[in-house]
Amino acid sequence: MTESIYGTTEIYGLIGDPVEHSFSPPMINAAFSSEKLDARYLGFRVKVGDVSEAIAGIRALNFAGVNVTVPHKSTVIPYLDEVTPLAKKIGAVNTISNVRGHLKGTNTDFSGFIRSLKTLNFSPKNKVIAVLGAGGSARALLVGLADAGAFRVIVYNRTSERSKKLVAEFSQYFPQTKLESVSLQTIHDTPLDLLVNTTTVGMFSSEVPVDLKQCKKISLLADIIYNPIQTTLLKQAEEMGIAAVNGIGMLLYQGCEAFTFWTGKQAPEEVMRNRLLTLIE
Numbered sequence: 001m002t003e004s005i006y007g008t009t010e011i012y013g014l015i016g017d018p019v020e021h022s023f024s025p026p027m028i029n030a031a032f033s034s035e036k037l038d039a040r041y042l043g044f045r046v047k048v049g050d051v052s053e054a055i056a057g058i059r060a061l062n063f064a065g066v067n068v069t070v071p072h073k074s075t076v077i078p079y080l081d082e083v084t085p086l087a088k089k090i091g092a093v094n095t096i097s098n099v100r101g102h103l104k105g106t107n108t109d110f111s112g113f114i115r116s117l118k119t120l121n122f123s124p125k126n127k128v129i130a131v132l133g134a135g136g137s138a139r140a141l142l143v144g145l146a147d148a149g150a151f152r153v154i155v156y157n158r159t160s161e162r163s164k165k166l167v168a169e170f171s172q173y174f175p176q177t178k179l180e181s182v183s184l185q186t187i188h189d190t191p192l193d194l195l196v197n198t199t200t201v202g203m204f205s206s207e208v209p210v211d212l213k214q215c216k217k218i219s220l221l222a223d224i225i226y227n228p229i230q231t232t233l234l235k236q237a238e239e240m241g242i243a244a245v246n247g248i249g250m251l252l253y254q255g256c257e258a259f260t261f262w263t264g265k266q267a268p269e270e271v272m273r274n275r276l277l278t279l280i281e
């Protein structure tokens, strides 16, 4: 980010509702600033029902790119010129680039998550993994884990109809991964290379989505919640000596991957991480 705004300054942004509390504007602007790019990133609150006008606005005003957040990650898709194959399977786009009027959507949530595991030297390939939850985040992560070659992914959700539907949908795309919707008892009884919490349990309360003490061996625990920085589940893992990560890595790397998707440059990871931490701690 250069100090001044010029006629040439490229505009990026976040579309969603709400956007006021998003960490993306400070994180991405810190990246622009450190790379001395003539670009700015702003939040744009777009109401449900205004998505097609918002996308038309991106084209008309020649914005360079946007992130997309709740509740528009799926509804933007029909208005784009191109969507990457995995984002199409997930059914959600969180990053759009605008190259001379050609709008291309991708999903960096799942790739950001996989990259955050990589920093711990964990690869999903040939692993047995449990996913808690069957919402939008679970969809993205399931595609990421199966695409990365997981051997078996078991999904537990409070509402089992949702996890059954999810597994049935994705099994056709990833025949090499055993995807199953399971009971909580099966989560307890299965030795796991990785357990991932994608539910919102622990975000607003000190509840846990599963009692780790009732589980067989867990090698790694990932909770995609980043605020609070340490959920009760993560605390329990720490007390039991289980390696664990919170959602900051996923948040950071989805931003890094979006930065690269837009600019073709490697993202200044440490700058972005430090900016994020000043917002969360």
Ligand code: ATR
Pocket (backbone or CB within 6 Å): 132, 133, 134, 135, 136, 137, 138, 157, 158, 159, 162, 198, 199, 200, 201, 209
């Ligand atoms: P996101 O897009 O972030 O994944 P979501 O689609 O609203 O959010 O999904 C939230 C997930 O958290 C769901 O799996 C939800 O379970 P249900 O499908 O049964 O609603 C799960 N969840 C939320 N509150 C929960 C609770 N108190 N106990 C168990 N699961 C809960």
